[in-house]
Amino acid sequence: SYNMPGGQYQVMSARLHHSLYSLTDSSEAGPDDEDGDGPPPLSPLQKLTTDMCKDEKTIKELIIGRRVGFYKVRGEIGYGTFSRVKLAFHALTRDKVALKILDRTRMDPQAQRLLSREIGSMEALQHPNVVRLYEVVETPCRLYLVLEYAGGGDLHNRICSEGKLCDTACKITFAQILAAIKYMHGINIIHRDLKAENILFTCSGCVKVADFGFSTQVSNRSAALDTFCGSPPYAAPELFRDECYLGPQVDVWAMGVLLFFMVTGTMPFRAETMGKLRRCIMDCAYSVPPWVPGPCQRLIRGILKAAPAERCAVDQMLGCDWLLPVEFPWSPLAARPLGPLRGPPESERGSLEDEEDEEQEEEVRGSLEELGFTAEHLRNNRLQDSRSPLTGVYRILLHQAQKRRGCDCLPVVRGMVRDPKREGLRAYRGLRHTSKFCVLC
Ligand code: ATP
Secondary structure (H helix, E strand, C coil), X not given: CCCCCXXXXXXXXXXXXXXXXXXXXXXXXXXXXXXXXXXXXXXXXXXXXXXXXXXXXXXXXHHHCCEECCEEEEEEEEECCCEEEEEEEECCCCCEEEEEEEEHHHCCHHHHHHHHHHHHHHHHCCCCCECCEEEEEECCCEXXXXXXXXXXXXXXXXXXXXXXXXXXXXXXXXXXHHHHHHHHHHCCEEXXXXXXXXXXXXXXXXXXXXXXCCCEECCCCCCEECCCCCCHHHCCHHXXXXXXXXXXXXXXXXXXXXXXXXXHCCXXXXXXXXXXXXXXXXXXCCCCCCCCCHHHHHHHXXXXXCCHHHCCCHHHHHCCHHHCCEECCCCHHHHCCCCCCCXXXXXXXXXXXXXXXXXXXXXXXXXXXXXXXXXXXXXXCCCCCXXXXXXXXXXXXHHHHHXXXXXXXXXXXXCCCCCHHHHHHHHHHHHHHHHHHHHHC
16 A cells, blocks of 8 residues: 555655665564563654554655655645655654655756755765755655754845844854855855845854755866856856856855845845846946945945956955854854764874864764664765665754754854953954864865
């Protein structure tokens, strides 16, 4: 009865058996148990996987899409051009996730290419201000991206309903966007679709840059690109000139538009027609209202320059006067690329970061074992394949552990900055360190 629709469940169950259950026999009740108190209780993992194979209700939920892999699906939270996004939670860890659902039958080769780039970029990114990809679940008709849930809405809706942000909120929000962009440019990933709709918030107000559907990974930061991507009001002038462009400078321009929008509640370039908008952007015709604080005005003008080479670089933005009072709370550890679960400590390690890493991994390994994942499971899976349900659990637990260590904490704006230059530099240095660390690993 569970061959439908389109053999969906069969495919998944075969995959799961292959990746997870090949070793569970050893931990199941053996002949010795017969004269004991019966079989030992099932682990949460054994219970779930048994239900997925045998329990009628669970199987029905899988068939009708109320469950996807290890996730229980709830209501709709958004939709995009090719996708619907639903709230879901992990049946074992109970964490909320966002399930981005894509209909593969409606995707042309171009859309499929973009999707695989989206997955590729997200797999490479692990930063407190970037939405995480936990897992990818594939069925013949659909593809599900299991994403970190950002329950605080997006920047566009926030400004449309509450108006422009106050200066402090702008600083805190913009600094986090900058941290995310510095990190992704540091590993040569260009977003290409930065806009207020793609800046999400968690319930506690932490910024999460989302939607990597137009992103691309370049071989180096001066590699020329030639595809128009993004949304016209955020598009840099060079994108309308029909020439090659450099990725980082296009993201920087979009950040200038975002900053203007946050600070004033209006867009810098507006027009009734596409032609006029294009003209407006190419002429760099915008004016910053005079009430915008001077340091912020200077930053906007430093970013929104027609000539890409004259635009502020991300590092200059981080060091600007307006952001001097911003301090980040996290350690550079927070922004490591996702790696495999490492083995036992190696003798040459020994820095503080390594110790913290080991402690964190120990914690995650302990939680995995409590759920019923055995040492065998972990030995056979390097936890790097997004299409494995074990990777999903691992990444969720790892993120939980990182959050307990403060990785999703917001930056603070200090009211009294005694020595502005020093405080600002400290924040800036913190960020530089974060990214340098990431690039090197
Ligand atoms: P677009 O057509 O704008 O490119 P898309 O198909 O790429 O959209 P997304 O922008 O990724 O889809 O998601 C669509 C909507 O779903 C978002 O506007 C947002 O409201 C919601 N959403 C997406 N990801 C998450 C998330 N991780 N947490 C919470 N809500 C999300």
